[in-house]
Amino acid sequence: MTASANSNNGKVKTAVFKFTCCAGCQFALLYFFDQLPETLELLDFVYFKMARRKELDEPYDLALIEGGVSTPEHIEQLKAIRKQAKTLVAFGACAAHGGVPSIKDWQRELAVEERVYPDPLLINSIKVSPVDEFVKVDHYLRGCPIDEVEFMELIRSIASDKSPYIREHPVCVECKLRNNICILLMREGVQESMCLGPVTRAGCRAICTSNMRACFGCRGPMSNPNIPEMVRTFKAKGFSAKDIEMRFTEYAGMSTEFSEGARAYYGRKAPYYHRKAA
Numbered sequence: 407m408t409a410s411a412n413s414n415n416g417k418v419k420t421a422v423f424k425f426t427c428c429a430g431c432q433f434a435l436l437y438f439f440d441q442l443p444e445t446l447e448l449l450d451f452v453y454f455k456m457a458r459r460k461e462l463d464e465p466y467d468l469a470l471i472e473g474g475v476s477t478p479e480h481i482e483q484l485k486a487i488r489k490q491a492k493t494l495v496a497f498g499a500c501a502a503h504g505g506v507p508s509i510k511d512w513q514r515e516l517a518v519e520e521r522v523y524p525d526p527l528l529i530n531s532i533k534v535s536p537v538d539e540f541v542k543v544d545h546y547l548r549g550c551p552i553d554e555v556e557f558m559e560l561i562r563s564i565a566s567d568k569s570p571y572i573r574e575h576p577v578c579v580e581c582k583l584r585n586n587i588c589i590l591l592m593r594e595g596v597q598e599s600m601c602l603g604p605v606t607r608a609g610c611r612a613i614c615t616s617n618m619r620a621c622f623g624c625r626g627p628m629s630n631p632n633i634p635e636m637v638r639t640f641k642a643k644g645f646s647a648k649d650i651e652m653r654f655t656e657y658a659g660m661s662t663e664f665s666e667g668a669r670a671y672y673g674r675k676a677p678y679y680h681r682k683a684a
């Protein structure tokens with residue numbers, strides 16, 4: 407069941423929740439009030455801590471979940487939100503794939519904590535996971551941060567009880583539609599040309615490669631990506647094992663597909679998940 411346009415005088419009652427992340431996708435949402443006023447008019451925000459002081463004291467139909475899950479408390483909060491929300495959206499790369507915070511999952515937990523905290527024994531952190539590891543996700547808004555066109559498409563679809571357009575194809579399609587020169591083919595062994603566009607889901611209009619920067623895969627894997635071929639190409643172009651692991655784990659390393667790419671060189675069975683979720 408999805409949230410409908412009739413939830414509240416034609417507006418969808420919406421709550422925004424933040425878990426482990428930089429809050430950049432909520433910042434993007436604040437900008438959308440200027441950029442997409444007609445779309446934001448479709449929503450009635452009953453809880454949006456970054457925009458209003460109001461506490462959560464009324465029901466909601468649509469939950470926008472920003473950030474990954476990194477504590478046992480997060481899991482319980484998330485399950486409670488799922489019970490309440492008719493529609494739950496993974497809002498940004500951190501919620502969809504673990505995002506930048508999940509880089510720590512590829513290192514030893516204690517080594518990461520000792521680098522940041524004077525007393526790691528006080529920290530109760532588990533591996534950083536995407537929200538769909540614990541609850542059903544109805545829709546994904548990918549990217550770091552989310553994209554305004556996709557946001558507009560999704561909110562209009564939810565408000566009119568229609569299915570949103572899902573892009574199954576890679577960033578390369580959008581890149582070539584913009585007549586870009588392929589930086590992956592252009593240069594050998596240069597970090598800026600280590601482009602994940604062939605295996606990354608489209609929807610950003612190839613913003614990085616259009617500015618001569620490699621795609622870092624912030625939107626996560628496309629449908630059925632050929633990961634072994636991507637790894638083989640990177641190896642053939644002279645990139646090191648460490649380079650390849652880092653590229654696959656910067657934004658969506660907790661996705662099955664990109665973790666396969668990251669492990670390909672080292673042959674690890676799994677990232678370092680030292681503390682299990684409750």
Ligand code: SF4
Nearest residue numbers: 427430498499500550
């Ligand atoms: S996806 Fe990127 S911008 Fe959004 S909360 Fe995560 S780190 Fe921040």
Ligand code: SF4
Nearest residue numbers: 578581588589601603
């Ligand atoms: S630059 Fe990257 S996204 Fe563009 S065509 Fe080449 S590999 Fe694909």
Ligand code: SF4
Nearest residue numbers: 610614621622623624
């Ligand atoms: S080109 Fe790649 S890294 Fe850049 S915004 Fe698009 S998906 Fe993200």
